[in-house]
Amino acid sequence: MNISNTRNLRKINQEKIINALINRDACTKNELSILTGLSLGSVNNIVGDLLKSDQVIESGYAKSTGGRPSKHYELNSNYSKNLCLSIFKNSNRIHLVYRVYNLKDEILMENRIAKPKISIEDIYEILDSVLEKVENIKVIGVSIPGIIKDENVISTGIDDFNEINIIQLLKEKYEQKIIFGNDVNTAAIGFYLDQENYEDICLLFQPANHCAGVGIIVNGRMLKGMNNLAGEVQYLPIDLTDNMEILLNSKEGHEELITRYTQSIIAMLNPQVIGICSTIVDDYSNIKENLNNIFNKEELPELIKIHDLIEYIMWGINLLCKDSLKSNLTITKKTII
Known part of the structure; x- marks a missing residue:
């Protein structure tokens, strides 16, 4: 040897x-x-x-x-710590949520900020402030909307962030290891960790005024696709009753979108469970009734309403941070990349 x-x-x-x-x-x-x-x-x-x-x-x-x-x-659980930051857009506000975790997943620091608009300086300010206060941060993990391809983040839906290479900027500025994840994918990881009895899961997030996204885990592995397009349901050839922008303006429109996306997920992937997060639709009974008219009862996965997507995002990005330090990754209930 x-x-x-x-x-x-x-x-x-x-x-x-x-x-x-x-x-x-x-x-x-x-x-x-x-x-x-x-x-x-x-x-x-x-x-x-x-x-x-x-x-x-x-x-x-x-x-x-x-x-x-x-x-x-x-x-020594404080020997290595992860600084996890979620950049999350819903409605007309951008939510910046950050936490510091130790090796035993204990939260040592956390805060939430909501702003109508952010810049890269806002990200620097948060990271610099935490790094000044907390020692032994080995990894910085960032969850962000958009498609992550070749260390570039595109289609973020956040003003000015499509014009910069945020991954490169952070890697040049900080000595810590930098990990990035799509927000819906990291949320799917967190949701998966919470589902002890399921290995095939999907998470559908329908924002208030943007196209939905889907995170997919099959047999305990995250499905991203060749160019990280897996789960980008905006490209599905779905027959809708009206224009997308119009449907996004009503509860009934959101129910139609969620029903159509869920129908496509079941037909293509047939997961054991689908987590659905919507800030517009509180009751999924109409969606379940519509799906019952399409599929046999035994074909339907369990539908679970997700109330706090950010909590799952933080779980997911923390796991990716921990796994980034390993040299021999094995996909288990605690390891998904």
């Missing part, structure tokens, strides 16, 4: 130890060996390295069973 492969294997094994500690308050080395499948010798060496780098700390002793009690080790 060459040096590069040895280093990579060591990093992977370190991640196994860290992941085991993320899910438990504290472990002995024997327990870590059982949880990770690593030999006790490997665990001893890796824990020693993690103690030196301050990623792991000692936390007392396990209960004695007659012999010398074993030491407990736990994750």
Whole structure:
């Protein structure tokens, strides 16, 4: 085995130890060996390295069973932190929501700002302020509307943001790792994490006055398509009763749009569950009745009303931040990219 492969294997094994500690308050080395499948010798060496780098700390002793009690080790959850920012547009306002998470997903700081218009300076101001106050932020994750292609964000629907390369600007300005995600896709990740019994899910977001977007996860994997166009329902050849702009001006119009989009999702993907977020339609009974007239009852997925899309967005972008630091990604209920 060459040096590069040895280093990579060591990093992977370190991640196994860290992941085991993320899910438990504290472990002995024997327990870590059982949880990770690593030999006790490997665990001893890796824990020693993690103690030196301050990623792991000692936390007392396990209960004695007659012999010398074993030491407990736990994750230093503040060794690495993620700064997550959601740029979210609905109606005529842009919502800037930011949080700092530690390795155990604890929220250390958060705030929400709503403005009719934003500029790149608003983004700088938020990031600079948080970075000045909080140490050990390793990753900055940004969720934004639009299509992300070749590190460019297009069709954001936000004034002036289609004219700049926001990803490049942030990477040039900040030393932290920069992660970007489409807002509906990151929300779909958060929604997926909340659905313990489903592996095939879709999330439909119908804004008040813009075209809808869909996030798709099939068999636990995010479906983005060749050019990240998967879920851009604006391109569907749907037969509507009126012009899109007119339909967006009424509750009945929103119900028609959601029904048509949901019908297309069921016909093409047939997911187990569809989460629907709409600020205009409060009751989905008409939509369900319309779908019952099209599909057999057993063909219909569960429809779940989503009240707070931003919460799911924050969960999703935080997960992408955590996964960006891993060298050997495995798609699980906690890992979707």
